[in-house]
Amino acid sequence: MALHxxxxxxxxxxxVAVIVEAVFRLVHHAAPSRxxxxxxxxxxxxxxxxxxxxxxxxATGHRPKEMLHLLYGLIALGAIPVxxxxxxxxxxxxxxxxxxxxxxxxxxxxxxxxxxx
Numbered sequence: 001m002a003l004h005x006x007x008x009x010x011x012x013x014x015x016v017a018v019i020v021e022a023v024f025r026l027v028h029h030a031a032p033s034r035x036x037x038x039x040x041x042x043x044x045x046x047x048x049x050x051x052x053x054x055x056x057x058x059a060t061g062h063r064p065k066e067m068l069h070l071l072y073g074l075i076a077l078g079a080i081p082v083x084x085x086x087x088x089x090x091x092x093x094x095x096x097x098x099x100x101x102x103x104x105x106x107x108x109x110x111x112x113x114x115x116x117x
Contacts, residue, residue, distance in 0.1 A: 004057055007050035008113065011076065014043040015107040018080065022103055025096035032095065040080055043106075047077045066116040072109050079106040 018039050025032070051073045054064075064070070083102030087095045 001057060001062070004050060004053040005117075007046055007053060008110065008117075010046045011043065011050055012107065012110045012114075014039065014046055015103055015110055018043060018103040019100060019107065022096050022100035026093060026100055029091075029093045030096070031092045036099075040084070043080060044077065047073070051077065064116050069113060069116045072113050072116065076106050076109045076113065079103075079109065
């Protein structure tokens with residue numbers, strides 16, 4: 001359980017990092033950079049690992065307080081990539097705004113996951 005919790009904390013930290021990077025790009029109307037990709041990949045890896053650990057816990061008899069916990073995990077996993085796909089043809093500023101919005105959604109879902117843990 002400690003590993004699942006640690007990975008979840010990492011997810012929250014990376015969501016905050018994505019938000020900060022998106023705010024920087026929004027303010028400067030900057031194009032997505034290598035850091036943008038690195039943060040997204042790291043976030044997706046952490047969410048995936050946390051989800052796999054959660055499924056392992058679920059398979060061994062541990063249950064979240066709410067079964068919606070499983071759905072929230074999928075939303076956290078998909079929020080940022082879906083926003084990026086939607087904003088594919090947008091200008092740099094609008095791409096950053098979409099990334100910011102979806103990262104805030106992902107962080108909100110992660111906080112909710114902690115509440116339903």
